[in-house]
Amino acid sequence: MTSTTSVSHDLGTTGPLLDGTWPNRTSAGETDHIDPATARVNGTVLLSGPEEVDAAVAAAKAAFPAWRAASPDERRCILQRVEESMRKRVPELGRLNTLELGAPLSTSAALAHLCAGWFGYYAGWADKIEGVTIPPSPRMVPGLDYTVPEPYGVIGVILTWNGPIMSVGMKIAPALAAGNCVVVKSPELAPFTVARFAEIALEAGLPPGVLHVLPGGPEAGDHLVRHPDVAKISFTGGIPTAKKILDAARHTLKPVLLELGGKTAALVFPDADLDAAVTEAVRSCFTLSGQGCNLTTRLLVHREVYDRVVRSTADAAAALPVGDPFDRRTALGPVIGKAAHERILGVIERAAEDSRVVVGGRVPDRVGLAPRIRDGYFIEPTVLADVDPHSEVGRQEVFGPVLSVMPFDSEEEAVELANSTPYGLGTVVQTRDVSRVQRMVPLLQSGTVLVNGASGQPPGAPFGGYKSSGYGREGGREGLYEFLQTKNVFIRA
Template structure:
């Protein structure tokens, strides 16, 4: 069994992190309308740098009182924002996108400090946020109804697309400003106002979004930011002044949200987790498939809902693909997320690291598979104080085991062999989730056939492409329902009204 999970370790430079926090982390407040409040009714959260294990900021936690005032501000602003001409909404969204693009580097530093994402990945996130804002700005003045044919009746019947009103946005920690822009951009373009509740683990980039929205010229109260924990989330979900909710997170939280939203019959968009199968067939480019299997799974320490965490590989090429995957993982520098060399950073928090390690231990105890890489903390000098978990690989994994069916949300890859296409598809679909699927083959017919057979909202063939803003994203079953991105994403925040007018 291999115990070293990376050939290159990058020690954490604590002084660099302290200096970056002092320069880039915003002073945390609760943003309601244009007013910033330094204290929250749910107390205060000590934000810990994932790489150093040290407290780097204190975050005021909004409670029911702040949520109530934020919803009130959003409702007051709703009539104003809805009354803006569509081209005016378009232009202010474009200004917000431009402000974010101009601050790419400082926002990237914030994203790395708030959750430990390697800086190279963080530098792509502000651009992604701006992409969504620009895309939805382009749709803001193109929201059209239709004429309903009722000939020969002497009447005129038509539809109007209208905003819901106030949208409650509950974002998770790994999406940062990109996730907020994808949700809020669509809601704002449709004419809604928003109350955004970022998780206490990663609140900084969301507050930057709110401040830049005011700078761009959004009316006060259109964008409100209420960082908080459970109390804020429960208050937002149950608030009668919220007309729709958009949530990204885990299945347990989603179930609680659905229960809370049921009282007011508040509709909900859910973007949840995944346990995505990565199917490699014998005719695939094995070098590319192996690099993909190892490299993509470990990005951001495996903390992504669409990661290909289950490698399902044909038995004839199992050994070759696995060897390449392990080699790819070992070649990924692990360590300081502010160092541009680093490809694998820490996980977001100590409790999250402990959960990942517990799932690994349980898989060992249950003999769910043979662990061939990693499995513990990274205890080397310069890394031991952070939340670093070794990239871990299990081979010969029983598809019925917990490690094969639980979303670990960490640097853990499971490997299972299959005999033929039918078994591959059956294994891929044998999960409660339905977010993503990956297919590696040179056979175009097989690619289309398998893609159609996978019970997943997103399927990628021979690679991993970042979805453009125009593409819809969202899963099935325990991966949630509703879509983000594309025209489908803005449709989530519009409701259709029918108007009937007799004319004779």
Template structure:
């Protein structure tokens, strides 16, 4: 595996493939595909894709391994997960480089996400020996005896990861599933399998028994077979709404539970008494993180008319100042989008939106002449700000999944809430105001799984994350995220 200096020519990832029963396979039933570095548009690795045959083998191994993993004393599971955290923290730079090479994510971002992933393993390691049930008090009409509950793992959990920063989902899904005593079969994304493979190597080194964790890079056929498999007891999925509907349709054949973390159209709501400079800086930073390819990024900026033009100009200036280019450069904040098709789709969305809004920053592919020579064929889109966006327009209602910020005015508090809630999504919202009473009025009205006030939290491991409406159901992170991977058994012992 070779990495380079910020302006180097060679970016190599080598070959990655499936991990089944503790062994990395060197061939699959589907075969290999090239992996393209989005920063250079050059092949930088090869991915061995999986199909139903590999899924069947992995599920069989996980099912066989589950009784021993479930029966392992919780303190031993805790120590294994703690060791995963320790090794991940020691290898954050290595994991960050993998993510930068496969996704073009700026190294400052990819390293931070790897660090977050390690934090979830440490957090859920602490829960492994603290999973408790409850004693049910007897009632006057109850037959005398002892009534209590026992939380139990599902068994084999299928985990389907999305390509945009899958290392976060590794921490939010795999860590609690393992802490709860489940075995997991992971379908990693074909666009971004290398970081997940790097994590799996760490997990094996940490002492995770063979059969407890399986990694299967693959496409839709592998994912559908995993969901339909009768020996998979639960599915956890992160991705888009169309795929989620297909997963739910496939899951109905076995009636298995499905946890869904889907898209978002998060709004920053700026009231006239807010710290406007801080609100703009935080919103722009979030919107252009991972080149706008994230579900909970603040892609809408709702601004009171009293400060609207000031915010529009500040957002345009902030976007123009975003460092764009080589993702290995420490000053780069915005790298490429994931594929040429994604770039072209994003530019098409912007072009359509310009007909009914005001373009104040960006709006085009990055001029290749401004990039180092090895990057001139990469998939770069300028950080873009559109003002006067119609609230019911396509760009305001649906995910762009690119570096595009839509600015929308409002006149009253009631209108601000209405606009914030006006999309099909309900993943997040941010409110900027110094008025505590307004916070207490507005926050309960926002249809969002996470609401931040005057700035984002950075997603600590103990905080639950998930959405309302079309943003999915279930929670990841925190105690709630652990209990998603447990089912409750009630036990009654007659006196």
């Protein structure tokens, strides 16, 4: 176990950003923020309700004409300044993220860098939004036919708690580059990093009414979705909440972008670099203590190398340092809170009835933890072998540090197992056989296929899912055009 370091752990108070100001009182009251590493209160959150949502949407609607009319150069320069300011404040943003989520400090800093990267990427798109000219047909009325991409207006963004600073980059940067104004419902479990980002954006020159941040619960989110002046919703989170959002959105027929859960499988064939495959699977699964939608949570291994891979995976997971997220050696911090802690341990207990717990599965020995964090919500990195692919842990998202390992005997079986869950966010294929890759990629039902390892999610790569993992794309050109609608213009000759 790792030890603690000397650092202030007080988050202070945060609340909504409304039209460039920070009210000191809100209609929905306030709540304590609990540090996942200590289980103690370390901050206060002023919660937004329908009243704050109405005020934010009205201000965003009023700011939209000027922001839309701003020259592409102006929007580009502002977003570039946001990127530069965020780069300078990565240590601060990383610290806030760690205090909110319990994520290791190195992971938090990497997420802040990713966010800055998306702002730089979409700054470059701001002056490259172009339509097309439609060729004339000899049988049609002659004239000029062309398209104009236009912003929607006010975009409602609903963030999840497990990586809010990353979602800020993927959602807010392209929406602003396209000329929209944004109202963000930040998660009540993790609002501090998003609030600090908003301050940085204002300091960098973003006009006050263009971006609003509202920490709040389900009532605020529901009101934002139903608001008639919100033109589109972008949501990251779970399937049950997504269904509620779709039900609320039907009243105004607004489009919704959904980035939902996943049950990513890594398929390991005998010709793969097995050491690299194990390292990649363990790194991916236990990032953020397994609390990520596209982390590798299933390891499908050819029976020929199954026992070897299980042993190596268990050894690698057992070697991961668990402890204080502010210690640079820590690989796994706590899970987000008490409810998640109890739920994940329950999943492991049920899974142990018909699979083999190779390593982990328990709360770490508190004697080995530094005194400051002995009450925190820690769970050992857990590897389960011989998992039934149709079981709860084999099919459903755990959102905790649990890796399920299961064997296969053929390519066909590997594809069937990979596709056997309701999700379709990502798949990893570990093999040196290029022909195998070409055979398998068209058969895998997922929005991303990674061959022999992850790319690190570059901002130019589109990200999104198939099936119950949602629809729409974030990142890349596709992510920009999610926030644009196309107008066709015909001028008769």
